[in-house]
Structure formats: C-alpha cells, structure tokens
Amino acid sequence: MSKVAQVTASTEEHIRAVAKRIFVSKGYAGTTIRDIAEAANTNVALLNYYFRSKEKLFVQVFEESLREFFASMLNMLNQELTVREKIENLIDRDFDFLTQNTEIPLFIMHEIRSNESNFIKEMALHNHFWESYFFRQVNEAMVKGEMRKMESIELIVLILSNIQFVFMAKPMIMLIAQMDDAAYLALLQAHKIRIKEMLFSYLFFKQENL
Amino acid sequence: MSKVAQVTASTEEHIRAVAKRIFVSKGYAGTTIRDIAEAANTNVALLNYYFRSKEKLFVQVFEESLREFFASMLNMLNQELTVREKIENLIDRDFDFLTQNTEIPLFIMHEIRSNESNFIKEMALHNHFWESYFFRQVNEAMVKGEMRKMESIELIVLILSNIQFVFMAKPMIMLIAQMDDAAYLALLQAHKIRIKEMLFSYLFFKQENL
DNA sequence: TCTCGATTTAAACAAATGATTAAATCAATA
DNA sequence: TATTGATTTAATCATTTGTTTAAATCGAGA
Numbered sequence: 001m002s003k004v005a006q007v008t009a010s011t012e013e014h015i016r017a018v019a020k021r022i023f024v025s026k027g028y029a030g031t032t033i034r035d036i037a038e039a040a041n042t043n044v045a046l047l048n049y050y051f052r053s054k055e056k057l058f059v060q061v062f063e064e065s066l067r068e069f070f071a072s073m074l075n076m077l078n079q080e081l082t083v084r085e086k087i088e089n090l091i092d093r094d095f096d097f098l099t100q101n102t103e104i105p106l107f108i109m110h111e112i113r114s115n116e117s118n119f120i121k122e123m124a125l126h127n128h129f130w131e132s133y134f135f136r137q138v139n140e141a142m143v144k145g146e147m148r149k150m151e152s153i154e155l156i157v158l159i160l161s162n163i164q165f166v167f168m169a170k171p172m173i174m175l176i177a178q179m180d181d182a183a184y185l186a187l188l189q190a191h192k193i194r195i196k197e198m199l200f201s202y203l204f205f206k207q208e209n210l
Numbered sequence: 211m212s213k214v215a216q217v218t219a220s221t222e223e224h225i226r227a228v229a230k231r232i233f234v235s236k237g238y239a240g241t242t243i244r245d246i247a248e249a250a251n252t253n254v255a256l257l258n259y260y261f262r263s264k265e266k267l268f269v270q271v272f273e274e275s276l277r278e279f280f281a282s283m284l285n286m287l288n289q290e291l292t293v294r295e296k297i298e299n300l301i302d303r304d305f306d307f308l309t310q311n312t313e314i315p316l317f318i319m320h321e322i323r324s325n326e327s328n329f330i331k332e333m334a335l336h337n338h339f340w341e342s343y344f345f346r347q348v349n350e351a352m353v354k355g356e357m358r359k360m361e362s363i364e365l366i367v368l369i370l371s372n373i374q375f376v377f378m379a380k381p382m383i384m385l386i387a388q389m390d391d392a393a394y395l396a397l398l399q400a401h402k403i404r405i406k407e408m409l410f411s412y413l414f415f416k417q418e419n420l
Numbered sequence: 421t422c423t424c425g426a427t428t429t430a431a432a433c434a435a436a437t438g439a440t441t442a443a444a445t446c447a448a449t450a
Numbered sequence: 451t452a453t454t455g456a457t458t459t460a461a462t463c464a465t466t467t468g469t470t471t472a473a474a475t476c477g478a479g480a
Contacts, residue, residue, distance in 0.1 A: 011427085026324050029240035032467060043429060048469060050427095103323070110320045112381040113313070114236050129386060153387045154400055158408070161375035166367055168378060171322040176339060177363045190364055198368075198412040221457080242437060253459060258439060260457095 012050045015040045019047075020061045024107045028058050029114070062111060065104055072097060077132040083141050084204060086134060088196060091163060095192050098167045099185075106168045148203055155203075162195040222260045225250045229257075230271045234317045238268050239324070272321060275314055282307060287342040293351050294414060296344060298406060301373060305402050308377045309395075316378045358413055365413075372405040 018040040022031050033054050037044045051057035072093035076086045098105065130152055138155065141147035150158075166173070166188065174184055228250040232241050243264050247254045261267035282303035286296045308315065340362055348365065351357035360368075376383070376398065384394055 027237060027239060027320065029237060030324050033469090034467075044468075045430085045470080046428060054468065106316075106319055106323060109316055109378055109382060110237065112385070113316060114240050150404065151397075151400070153383070153389075153397060154404065157376055157379070157383065157397070157401060158372075158404065160379070161371050161405075162368075165371035165375045165378075168319055168375075169367070169370070172319060173363070173367065175322070179363075187361075187363060187367070190361070191367060194360065194364065194368065195371075198408065202408040202411065243439090244437075254438075255440075255460085256458060264438065 011042075011046075015042065015047060015050060016057070016060060016064075019057050020064065023058060023061050024065065024103045027107070027110060027114075033057075062108075065108060068097065068101070069104055069108055077129075077134040083134070083137050083147065084200065086137075087159060087199070087203070090159065091192065091196060091199075094163045095188065098164070099188060102167050102170055105164045109168070146204065148205055159199060162199060166191050221252075221256075225252065225257060225260060226267070226270060226274075229267055230274065233268055233271050234275065234313045237317070237320060237324075243267075272318075275318060278307065278311070279314055279318055287339075287344040293344070293347050293357065294410065296347075297369060297409070297413070300369065301402065301406060301409075304373045305398065308374070309398060312377050312380055315374045319378070356414065358415055369409060372409060376401050 015036070019031075019036045022035055022039060026035075033044050033047050036057075037047055047054075047057065051060070072090055075093070076090045079086060079089075081089065135152050138147065138152065142149045170184065173179065173187070177183070177187075179187070225246070229241075229246045232245055232249060236245075243254050243257050246267075247257055257264075257267060261270070282300055285303070286300045289296060289299075291299065345362050348357065348362065352359045380394065383389065383397070387393070387397075389397070
C-alpha cells in the first residue's frame, strides 16, 4: 500500500507540475487538457481520474502559485526585524523567487482579472494582513518621524511596483531593448540595487518635512 | 457610394470596438467570436466578412492597443522640453490614459507572452527608440551631473514600474485592500503624487556622489 | 496463483468553436 | 422600376475540447 500510494502521489504530482508549467505560460483559457496530457506523457482520462476536471486541476495550480507568490510577504510580516530590514528582506526574497518564476506575477494578475467563476475572490487573501506586526511597526516608525507617512496600501504598492513590474514586463523589455537572457539578468541585478537605494532614501528620508 | 462607405466603416468600426473591449478583458484565447458577435448584435459570419478570421481581427485590436500604449512615450521623446518636464508629462499622460484604460497594460503583456504565432515580434517596436532626442538629453544631463547615471533601459523600467504596476495589479489591490472603485481612484491620485516626488528626488539628486 | 481494488488506456460523446455557404436584404443608380 | 454590388443573416461543416465509458493492466495480499 505504501508503494501504491507512493506511485500514485508521484504520478499525480508529476501531472500537477506539468499542468502548472503550461497553465502559467499560456493561461487557463489558452491551455487544453490534451496539451497537458501530452506534455505529461499520459492521456486526458488520467487527468480527470486524478483531478475530476480541468478547472479543479487549475484551482490546485493557482492556489499553489498564490501561496508561493505571497510567501515572502507573509514571511516578512511577523519577524523580529526592523522595518528597513524587513523591506530589504522582502526585496531580496522576491527577486530570488521571481528570477526562478518570472511568469508567476503576470499569470496571477491575468487569471484574477479574466476569471469569471469568482473562486479567487473567495480565497480571502486579506485575512489578518493589515493587522500584522509589520504594519504596527510601520505606523510607529511614521509617528516617530523615522519614516515617511503614508497609508499601508500605498507603501505596499510602492514597494511591489518596483519589484514586480520588471518581471511582468520581461517579454516587452527584452523586445524593445533587444536583450538576450544574460542581458536581462544583468538588468535585474542593477534594478534591484537601484530600487533599494531609491526606496530607502525615499521612505527613510532625513526627517524635516514630516 | 459615400453613404455605403460610411455605413460600412461604422459597422466595421463598431465590431472592432466591441471586439477590443472583450479581447482586452478576457484575452485572445478566452474570447470566442460568438462572444463578440453577440455583444455587437450581429453574427459570426459578419465578423469573418469584415475581418476574415478571429486572428486577423485580434491583430487589428492588438496593434491599436499597442499604439495607444506607446503613444505618450513616443510623444514625449522628441518634444522641446527639459528631461524633468518630459518625465512629468509622461506620468501625467499615462495616468490619464490608464485610468480610462486600466486593462491595457496587463492585456498587452499577457498577449506578448502567450502569443505563439510571433506576429508581435515582427512589429519592430524598438525602431529609432534609443536614438531619440530624449535619450540624448538624458545622457547629456547625466554627464553634467544633473541626473543620476544609469542605462536608458534602467531609467525606463524604473519610471514605468511606478506608473504601470498600480494599474496591472488593480484586481489584486482591490481584493487585498477590500477597496471599491472610489477608494482605488483615490489611491491612484496619491500614488501619482508620490512617485513624482520619489522619482524626481532620486533621479535629479543633489549632486555629490556623481 | 487468484482476487480485488487501484491505476492506466483507447475510444467515444456532446458541446463549443472557427469558418464557410448560400440565400436574403439593402441601397444606389441606370 | 429593375439591376447590381455590398451587406447581413441563418444554417451548416469540420475540428477541437472537456468529459465519460468501458475495458485493460498492474500490484499487493489471500
């Protein structure tokens, strides 16, 4: 039984991994279950045997992507570090993750928007987010004048803009700048250093116009 | 004849406009020609009568979107303004356009990536871009120490990150911050002011570590 | 070895989809 | 009014797509 379960789990996991790669690259609507079956060296009936339907398979893939996507942010929230350290940590972790998973942010944004069956909106992403230690820390720093005053959502948008856009726009950047992969990676490194410099000097400005 | 041509043009234009709305919202693969025909109060045969195929209709829509998307950037490039004025101009114009066309950036990025038939790569977006007056101006300012030194592509990525991400991530922002449309619009206004402040103080720093 | 449940496969089905056909309608003009 | 070409429509076609069925294969335990 242990062996059966093992084989089962690995077949199922293999299909899920293949499905993830294709869904992430071509989107839900652009992917057929035959694409997945073929790439996984199996057949469409087996997909439905393990996952019941294309949509249920997709939901699993999407939820996993969402978890990975938010992992570094959630991780950041409740650690015993300064705000500045946490933000630097977030940038480093996100760049590492996104360099290996360039397509994830665009995939998630596109599916949230084009999704009509609303299962995404039921995932309750906002849970306990704004009440976390991080945002209390931030508020405190703002009150003390150690940090520029703004709403939490503004802060998050400002930071994530500078992290994620360069990944979401990868195809266009490579196109208009006529880059190869090596040049793109070099851009990533330069960009990462630059946004730390810019964000830190903006967020932790030398207090005067508090 | 003039009347025939007029009616023709308006029917064709009406279909194109409806198609654009649906393609932009649901993506190429997620859109059926029957979706479009129904929304345009006509039938699938008429779509093919005017546009020959779903793909040819899509190409027209996509090219138009691309033109609009780059309009403010191209407009900026060769005007008689200072670098700082041009960048402020770009931010203002893009925010105006994107507020009315929130879905365009995500649409374009997604289609560039999931597109397999490569017609996009043949559109030669890079033409004369890097040789424009704007980048000569920028280079000059950098040499003079009026502006922080960086590659042109870095500068563009830095600016566009801060403009476009807030639009591309709209569905997620509204979801995790539990915003309504009014709150989102308020966020846009605050963000626009903020990024001008941040970018200008970073790009046009008080010269010292030139 | 035989049995039985789990896994895998080939084949088929119904619905959806992009495209086409052929006929109907319209509108200008001879 | 009759003709002609442009436009619009309903119906149909062939293929693709998600799903299901039924049979085959596998592997552990009796």
